[in-house]
Amino acid sequence: MNTFVPxxxxxxxxxxxxxxxxxxxxxxxWLQAGLMVVNxxxxxxxxPIFFNRYDSVNGWKLGHMAVLYGVSCTAFGVWxxxxxxxxxxxxxxxxGDLDTYLTLPKNPLVRTVASRMQGSxxxxxxxxxxxxxxxxxxGAWEVPLVILCVACASLIYTSTGIIAQSVAFWAGPIGSLAxxxxxxxxxxxxxPGSMFSGVVKVILFTIVPAGFISHxxxxxxxxxxxxxxxxxxxxxxxxxxxxxxxxxxGLRRYESGNRFGVQA
Numbered sequence: 001m002n003t004f005v006p007x008x009x010x011x012x013x014x015x016x017x018x019x020x021x022x023x024x025x026x027x028x029x030w031l032q033a034g035l036m037v038v039n040x041x042x043x044x045x046x047x048p049i050f051f052n053r054y055d056s057v058n059g060w061k062l063g064h065m066a067v068l069y070g071v072s073c074t075a076f077g078v079w080x081x082x083x084x085x086x087x088x089x090x091x092x093x094x095x096g097d098l099d100t101y102l103t104l105p106k107n108p109l110v111r112t113v114a115s116r117m118q119g120s121x122x123x124x125x126x127x128x129x130x131x132x133x134x135x136x137x138x139g140a141w142e143v144p145l146v147i148l149c150v151a152c153a154s155l156i157y158t159s160t161g162i163i164a165q166s167v168a169f170w171a172g173p174i175g176s177l178a179x180x181x182x183x184x185x186x187x188x189x190x191x192p193g194s195m196f197s198g199v200v201k202v203i204l205f206t207i208v209p210a211g212f213i214s215h216x217x218x219x220x221x222x223x224x225x226x227x228x229x230x231x232x233x234x235x236x237x238x239x240x241x242x243x244x245x246x247x248x249x250g251l252r253r254y255e256s257g258n259r260f261g262v263q264a
Contacts, residue, residue, distance in 0.1 A: 007110050015082060018117035029119045036123025043190070044069050044131070058194040065192070066135035067221055071146070072189040072214040074128030075153030077121045083158045085115035087182070089165035090175035098254060109247050113158065137222050148229065149217035152236040156212050159236075159243035160185060166243075169250025181208075189214040209239065 022029055044065075051062040080087070089112060092098045101108045101115070128150075132138050138146060164178040185208055188196075193215030196204055205211040212235045220228040 007107055010106050011082070011110060011114050014111075014114040015117070018084075018114070022117050022119050029122075032119040033123035033126065036120040037127050040069075040073055040124065040127040058192070060192050060194060063136045064218060064222060066131045067137050068192070068214045068218050069190055070128045070130075070132035070135060071149050071153055071217045071221075072128070072186065073124045073131065074150045075157055075213060076186065077124030077126075077128055078150060078154035079157040079161070080118040080121035081125065082117075082154075083113040083161075084118040084121065086113045086158055086161040086165060087118075087179060088116065088175070089113075089162065090168035090173065090178050093166070093168040093250070093254065094173040094175070102251075108251070109162070109244065113162065142221055145221050145229070149220060149232065152232050153213040153217060155236050156209055156239050157182075157185070159239040160209060162243040163239075163246050166246045166250045169253050184208060185210055185213070193218070205235075209235070212236070212239075 047062060047065045047069075051065070055061070092101075092112065098108070098112065101111045104111055132146060161178070161182060164181045165175070167178065168174050188204055188208060188210035193201075193204075193211060201211070204215070212232060216228050216232055216235075219225045220232065
């Protein structure tokens with residue numbers, strides 16, 4: 001608790017600073033956000049066409065898909081808006097540029113993940129909130145559940161991103177591979193959970209935790225399966241702790257032998 005509150009305040013200050021920097025280029029900001037909204041809606045349009053022909057498939061309807069997409073998009077948006085620096089961690093590590101954050105008095109992990117804001121993430125937020133609002137599934141009573149699910153899903157996105165990017169401590173420049181892992185995670189999070197079974201389903205609740213990002217939240221929001229809420233919070237805690245542990249372990253290796261660069 002002694003470090004949590006100061007870290008939270010510091011994170012808030014970084015968010016404000018990053019937001020000002022992003023809005024400094026207003027045309028680029030709105031272009032990025034707008035194109036992301038269009039991109040997301042283009043991908044989603046397949047489902048209205050599909051459910052216009054089939055009313056439901058294995059209990060899934062268009063409203064359920066809107067919630068699935070909505071939670072995933074909103075959570076991803078929160079991630080890259082608040083902690084967009086995660087996506088560049090592998091490059092910082094392999095180039096030795098992490099030194100900049102190690103010399104600061106604040107937690108290096110917090111400072112690194114919150115070092116950037118991606119303007120396109122606001123487009124994800126707009127898309128996600130819009131889909132949730134018009135899904136026909138979300139009412140006033142579901143709003144607290146949506147907030148919980150989005151918060152947990154964004155933390156899982158962030159944690160898995162940190163873990164994937166931190167592999168660079170041992171494997172060198174794997175930034176593109178880590179980003180592909182994220183794209184892989186997103187792809188599985190926007191398809192119905194009923195499509196997957198057996199080994200694939202186990203993977204989606206462990207190595208590639210798309211199940212915790214959108215499949216399980218949908219069960220909690222739409223079907224009020226309260227045990228899913230406990231499972232979601234528990235899984236989020238595990239992934240967050242694992243991310244902190246992996247980064248800390250890698251940081252010890254970085255301090256002992258990685259290549260250091262000098263920033264002007």
